[in-house]
Structure formats: C-alpha cells, structure tokens
Amino acid sequence: xxxxxxxxxxxxxxxxxxxxxxxxxxxxxxxxxxxxxxxxxxxxxxxxxxxxxxxxxxxxxxxxxxxxxxxxxxxxxxxxxxxxxxxxxxxxxxxxxxxxxxxxxxxxxxxxxxxxxxxxxxxxxxxxxxxxxxxxxxxxxxxxxxxxxxxxxxxxxxxxxxxxxxxxxxxxxxxxxxxxxxxxxxxxxxxxxxxxxxxxxxxxxxxxxxxxxxxxxxxxxxxxxxxxxxxxxxxxxxxxxxxxxxxxxxxxxxxxxxxxxxxxxxxxxxxxxxxxxxxxxxxxxxxxxxxxxxxxxxxxxxxxxxxxxxxxxxxxxxxxxxxxxxxxxxxxxxxxxxxxxxxxxxxxxxxxxxxxxxxxxxxxxxxxxxxxxxxxxxxxxxxxxxxxxxxxxxxxxxxxxxxxxxxxxxxxxxxxxxxxxxxxxxxxxxxxxxxxxxxxxxxxxxxxxxx
Amino acid sequence: xxxxxxxxxxxxxxxxxxxxxxxxxxxxxxxxxxxxxxxxxxxxxxxxxxxxxxxxxxxxxxxxxxxxxxxxxxxxxxxxxxxxxxxxxxxxxxxxxxxxxxxxxxxxxxxxxxxxxxxxxxxxxxxxxxxxxxxxxxxxxxxxxxxxxxxxxxxxxxxxxxxxxxxxxxxxxxxxxxxxxxxxxxxxxxxxxxxxxxxxxxxxxxxxxxxxxxxxxxxxxxxxxxxxxxxxxxxxxxxxxxxxxxxxxxxxxxxxxxxxxxxxxxxxxxxxxxxxxxxxxxxxxxxxxxxxxxxxxxxxxxxxxxxxxxxxxxxxxxxxxxxxxxxxxxxxxxxxxxxxxxxxxxxxxxxxxxxxxxxxxxxxxxxxxxxxxxxxxxxxxxxxxxxxxxxxxxxxxxxxxxxxxxxxxxxxxxxxxxxxxxxxxxxxxxxxxxxxxxxxxxxxxxxxxxx
Numbered sequence: 001x002x003x004x005x006x007x008x009x010x011x012x013x014x015x016x017x018x019x020x021x022x023x024x025x026x027x028x029x030x031x032x033x034x035x036x037x038x039x040x041x042x043x044x045x046x047x048x049x050x051x052x053x054x055x056x057x058x059x060x061x062x063x064x065x066x067x068x069x070x071x072x073x074x075x076x077x078x079x080x081x082x083x084x085x086x087x088x089x090x091x092x093x094x095x096x097x098x099x100x101x102x103x104x105x106x107x108x109x110x111x112x113x114x115x116x117x118x119x120x121x122x123x124x125x126x127x128x129x130x131x132x133x134x135x136x137x138x139x140x141x142x143x144x145x146x147x148x149x150x151x152x153x154x155x156x157x158x159x160x161x162x163x164x165x166x167x168x169x170x171x172x173x174x175x176x177x178x179x180x181x182x183x184x185x186x187x188x189x190x191x192x193x194x195x196x197x198x199x200x201x202x203x204x205x206x207x208x209x210x211x212x213x214x215x216x217x218x219x220x221x222x223x224x225x226x227x228x229x230x231x232x233x234x235x236x237x238x239x240x241x242x243x244x245x246x247x248x249x250x251x252x253x254x255x256x257x258x259x260x261x262x263x264x265x266x267x268x269x270x271x272x273x274x275x276x277x278x279x280x281x282x283x284x285x286x287x288x289x290x291x292x293x294x295x296x297x298x299x300x301x302x303x304x305x306x307x308x309x310x311x312x313x314x315x316x317x318x319x320x321x322x323x324x325x326x327x328x329x330x331x332x333x334x335x336x337x338x339x340x341x342x343x344x345x346x347x348x349x350x351x352x353x354x355x356x357x358x359x360x361x362x363x364x365x366x367x368x369x370x371x372x373x374x375x376x377x378x379x380x381x382x383x384x385x386x387x388x389x390x391x392x393x394x395x396x397x398x399x400x401x402x403x404x405x406x407x408x409x410x411x412x413x414x415x416x417x418x419x420x421x422x423x424x425x426x427x428x429x430x431x432x433x434x435x436x437x438x439x440x441x442x443x444x445x446x447x448x449x450x451x
Numbered sequence: 452x453x454x455x456x457x458x459x460x461x462x463x464x465x466x467x468x469x470x471x472x473x474x475x476x477x478x479x480x481x482x483x484x485x486x487x488x489x490x491x492x493x494x495x496x497x498x499x500x501x502x503x504x505x506x507x508x509x510x511x512x513x514x515x516x517x518x519x520x521x522x523x524x525x526x527x528x529x530x531x532x533x534x535x536x537x538x539x540x541x542x543x544x545x546x547x548x549x550x551x552x553x554x555x556x557x558x559x560x561x562x563x564x565x566x567x568x569x570x571x572x573x574x575x576x577x578x579x580x581x582x583x584x585x586x587x588x589x590x591x592x593x594x595x596x597x598x599x600x601x602x603x604x605x606x607x608x609x610x611x612x613x614x615x616x617x618x619x620x621x622x623x624x625x626x627x628x629x630x631x632x633x634x635x636x637x638x639x640x641x642x643x644x645x646x647x648x649x650x651x652x653x654x655x656x657x658x659x660x661x662x663x664x665x666x667x668x669x670x671x672x673x674x675x676x677x678x679x680x681x682x683x684x685x686x687x688x689x690x691x692x693x694x695x696x697x698x699x700x701x702x703x704x705x706x707x708x709x710x711x712x713x714x715x716x717x718x719x720x721x722x723x724x725x726x727x728x729x730x731x732x733x734x735x736x737x738x739x740x741x742x743x744x745x746x747x748x749x750x751x752x753x754x755x756x757x758x759x760x761x762x763x764x765x766x767x768x769x770x771x772x773x774x775x776x777x778x779x780x781x782x783x784x785x786x787x788x789x790x791x792x793x794x795x796x797x798x799x800x801x802x803x804x805x806x807x808x809x810x811x812x813x814x815x816x817x818x819x820x821x822x823x824x825x826x827x828x829x830x831x832x833x834x835x836x837x838x839x840x841x842x843x844x845x846x847x848x849x850x851x852x853x854x855x856x857x858x859x860x861x862x863x864x865x866x867x868x869x870x871x872x873x874x875x876x877x878x879x880x881x882x883x884x885x886x887x888x889x890x891x892x893x894x895x896x897x898x899x900x901x902x
Binding site for chain 1: 457483485487621622623640645659676677678679680682699700702703704706707710711713714715717718719720724725726727730733734737738740741742744745747748749751752753755756762766769770771772773774775776777778780781782784785787788789790791792793796798799800806809812813816817820821824825828832833876877878881882885889
C-alpha cells in the first residue's frame, strides 16, 4: 500500500471537480481515501469548497474527518452547518471526540445540537463528559468500553462482550466491575479466547489493573501509559467507579502537542501557532516575548549608560559585551533545558541541591575553558592590558557560573509554584541574563580597574 | 491501584536488605512491583547492588527490567554477567528488545551470547534483526506477530492463531500472507470473534493494510502511525514480504526521544544527556556550542572594534548593542522554531517562498512596533539626537526582518541537505545573528551618520 501523498495535481483535480459539482466523480475519487488524508486535503481548500465536500461525503466518513481538521477550518465548517447536520456528524463519533466538538461550539448552539441527537444514550454520555475539565483525564476519556460484572460466568461474558464490542473501536481489556460499578480488575481479549467457556469470571480475571483518577493531569496519564507500555487505561471517579477509558492514540496526540508547546515556549512563542496561521495570529503570539526581550535590552542599555567611567575610560570593555551576553544566554538555556526535562521525566527526585552543586562545578569547568580561550584571544588579537583581560575573564567565569545556577533553579521554582517550567527556557532566561550579565561584568570591572 | 512512587524510605529499605542479603524479603517486597518500577529503583542503586538484584530476581522479570534501565547502568550490569546469564535474559525478551540489548554488547561477546541461546529459532530471529540499520523501521521492529495464509479457512486460522498468540504479547491484527510470504491484508481480532467459524478467510480479510518499508525512517513511521491512529504496523521488505511488526509502545518511545532530542538541540546540547549524567559527560555535550557561541562573540567584538568611528564619536550607539542582538536572536529563534515544526509535521508543502513573504511582513509589522517603542524610549530616556534615534530604529527594523527571513530559510536549507533542521533553532541561529546584527547596525549607522 503506497501511503497517501497529497500532490498539487490531486488538489487541483479536487478543486476542479468541486467547482463543476461533479459529485459522483468526487465520491469515487475519495472512496478509498482514509479520513485523515481527506482532512489533509480539506485543510488546503477554501471554506466553501470544504463545506461542499463535507456535505457531500457520507457522515460516517465526515465525522472522523472533522476531528482531524485544523481547529480554525473545523470552526468555519461547523458554522455553516445546521444544528441537525452537526448532530448527525456527532452521532457517528466516539463520545470523547463528540464531546470535544460540542465543546468548541458557540454556547447558544450546544443545547440545540444535543437535543437533535437521536440516540439519547449517546447524548447523555456527551453531556456527562462535558462536565469534566478539558485539561484532565476526564476531558480526554471516552465512554466506549467493554465491562462485565464479576459475578457472571464466561459464557455470559462473551455474549455481553459481543454486544458491547459493536460500539467499541478497539477492545484491549474487558474491565470487571462490581454491582456498584467499581473497577475490580480486567480480562484480556487473548485470555478470553484461549480459556474454556465454562470457567467462572472470578477465577480468571486479573485483580491488578492500572487506572487513573478522573482529575488527573493529561501529562501524568501520558507518563503512566508510556512507562507501563499501556494501550488503554480505565478512568475512575473519586469513589472508584469506572467512568471511562483513555486510549493510546489520544495519548500520542497529547505527547506530541505537549512537545510542540514546549518547543514553541522555548522559542518565546506564547500561543499554539502554525506557519499556516494568519499574520495577525502569528504576530500576537510572537510579539509579547519580543517586547519583553527588548525591555531587557533597554535595561542593559541603562546599565551600560550608568557606568560612565566605562563609556569614557575603558571603551575596550564595551566590545566584549556581546561575548558576555551570548555566553550567559547559552549557558542559562542549556542548564534550564536539562532541568526542565528532568522535571518532566520525574528524574530530579528532590535532589535540587545536588544538581545546583553539579551546575556550579560545570560552570567552573566550562568557565575555565572559555575564559582561557578569551584570555589568549583578547591579549593577542585585541592587545588588551593585563588588568582588562583579567576583568573580562573573571567576569565571564562569574557570569557562566551564575547563569548555570539560575538556569537550574528557575524551572524548579516555577514548578513548585505550579507554573509550567518549560517557560523558563528561552527568552525568559536570556532576557534576565542580558541584564544581570552586564551588571556583573561592569561591577567586576569597577572593582578590578578601580573606577 | 495507587501508582508506584519511589520514596526515600523504600530505597533505603531495599539497600539495607541487599546489604544484609535478605533474599526472601527482597523477593517478597518486589513481587508485585511492575518491572518499569523495579528499573526505576535500580537506576538509583550502585552497580553492585543493581547486579545483586538482577541476579536474585526471576529472569522473566529481570529481562524486562533490563530493557527499561538507563543505558549506562544496563551496560554496567551486563558487563558483570556471564554470556550464559545474558542469553537467559535475552531468551525471555521479544525479538526487538533482545536485538537492542545484543547490539549494545561488546563485539567479542555477541557471538558467545547468541550461541548460548537455547531456542534456536529465537536466536535466528535476533541475528536477522541485527542486520538492519538501528535507525530504521527494521531496527525498530519485532518478529513476533500472528500471520495466516490466505488459503486457509477460519477454523484453521483460529487454531493457528491460538498457537502463535502464545508468543505474542499483544495481538491487534492477524496478518494475511500468500504462499510466498507477501503481505496481502489483515483480520481484526474482533472480526474473528464475531464471525462464524465456517467462513473462508478470503471472504473476510481486509485487503487494505497500511505497512512500512523495512528501510523507512522511524520518525516517518511515527508520523504514519500517529496520523492513522494505528496501534501496530506490519513491516515489509523490498519484495513485499512480511518481515516484522512495530507496535505503538515503541513508537511512543520514538516520539518522546525525538522531542527530547529536538528540545536539547534547540538549547545547544549536542548529545542525549540527563541531569544525572557525570559532569564530564555533561561538559562534553555542552561545551561545543558554548565555544561556538563565544567565537560569535569574539567576531562581534572584532566588528565593533573595526568601526573605530563608533568607538570614538558615537559611543551612544554602543549601549544599544544588547538590544539589537537580543531582538535579532529572539526573532530568529521564533521564525526557525515555527519552520522546524512545519517541516516535522509536513505542513510546509513546498510553499517556502510564500512563507518567506509572510515572514517579511511579520518582520515589518513587529519591527515597526518595536522600533516605535525604542524611538520613544531612546529619545526621552536617553536623550539621543534624532539621527542617532533614527539609526537605531532603522537598524532594529532591518535586523528583525533579516533575522526572520534567515530563521525561516536556514531550516529549509538544512532539511534539503538531509540535516536535521532542529539544529537550526538555538545557538546556531543566535550566534549567526550576533554577528550580522552588529554588522548591519554599524553599517546603517555609517550610512546615516556619515562616518
């Protein structure tokens, strides 16, 4: 099977067929195409072309396509569908995807769309899911799962399972609950197949089952599922009742989105943006940190300006300002990146003081290496006096050590205050380093050169 | 089930029991503990304590524990085991994990360990897997899978499947092959369970099956599995024969490792390191980019030094050097981060010129906003002459626009040369920006102020 690759020709063909309203041909062309690929095509169409296609294709396919679209495009398409049409799409989806789409609708639409859903059980499940915080296990989970009562025998189980499995896309484990709905354990599909039908459930089910609480952080759920190589995990409420299930494909999305968000945060981009977004959206996401960084530059300018002696007498020190700053910035970012990852992978384990001491040593070693190189270059290439060379080197070493310590400490501090430590890597650290780097540099100069 | 949390007390207890050699108690304590958690404990023990524990615990558990350990610790433990002991561990593992461990062994050990493996079929599979490039689908895949011949009936299928499924941890799909072993399609476990046993395979199997070539890039495999929400994907060789299977848990690891690597690259760290690593290893990973960044600083120093007129006559320009550099750095990093992610998610689609134009506009808008702020501040706070203020603002805007263009272009260029574009974000961009930023600044100053 050659994987689908969206080509210019294919896109042009689709656009032409839509313009000519050649419905039969469009349906034939897209019949074998996976919904994720159809979504990729639609992401490149205009809003009208996209809406045309969604209305044309079968709801079974379009419902999945809608979940895969970029948020902006989905919003635009849904805005041009009636409440009944939206309800039809949602009826085809699993409850987690259905709830996600309903949550995106304007408030006045929600009531209407839900009332138009024919399967009342499905509507009830969606309403239940909407109560949970979006950023929690409850917000990620789906209601579709297969569960059996611990008091049944295997024959009943298999019959029940066959009935329930109709609605469940992937069955990994069959969950075992008691009369109150509390999660007791699990059965694997493989076990069921390889066990005689006369056996009683209580003899075969595995009482040990990993689960997460409905309020758990999605990143923590991802960490658990990844650590134990799970493909699905049951979600329980505060009383221990089985209320939903999270599958690995949703967790893969969580992991990828988290990674992208962290990467963008480290580059000083405040919102989740893509290169395709409007110039306005991109500017809004990028400007804040640019302004903050610029304020750091203004701060540095004031500091330099206040050291008039440097401006007049030791101008040579000024040419090394970029060097001091770049090094402080790079060291700070390296230290904070390592700490941020350590916190994310939970490998720090309260050894913060140990880490700080290590960073001090690292700063010392790296500082010595770099300062030696600078000493040689400043002396031979720039012909600086010994005292000036000494000033630059000592300042460089101090700045490196302090940048390493700050870079290690800040993420820990943010994390302890419940702020995502990943915001510490990037402009946050480099701006602070710009200011204190200059301050340390000139203060040391003042002390050594005596002005 | 309360998730396992490694506490200081637990660790101390284990260490004490190992010191006292209280084997029965250690076994009792760790009996219910998942292998991933045991690995977490061992990561905190000394080499001798770790080896003691590995030799004490049952091979079924320790083999999985070994796969979860940090590479360094695993290497240390394996070095203290005999070839026969290593072979015993490896015999318990799936072929992909087994091959990974054998690949880490010193060359002289490999032959001996393989010869000690009792199950010759298992040994053969491992040897086959070792031929593939580590960084390819072949290097990721396992040989364990369930396959049936297209000419069988369902009854034979289920019997065969039960026999094969003994060795396969998770069965998602049963793959259908022809007499030459070529992949023809798949059957889902769920379908098998809900279909009557008298049906012939050819009537029920799904001929459409996603697969990857044995030489495919792991990142591409991850992208495909994530896009189509797959939990396992069959791997075929150049002729189309089914040779292995990659499961989602391995892809989750690939995605996480890629994300960590990109994040570290953006921070200028050259090797995969953790905060726990030795100071020597951390220094080796961090120093290269620090030296390069420092060289950029030296370059900037030379440039400033060459504009003697600035040094003498327009010293005021020097205090704004940090501002110009910080802004150039931040803009460049933002642009490149967005482009790097666009390339990774395959959303750029050859529209590079369009992106560059967009970045030009963004640079213009952001530049205007920032330059206006700087104009006001430099005039009122620093009392600069009009011409000097104009110089700073025009230089700032030029630097922003050029940084945005370079930041967008460099990742595309690297990608076209087969270099991971993620190396472009971070010190690579900021160092280059340091140099050209200063150059543009003073060149514009020279033009406007006429020296």
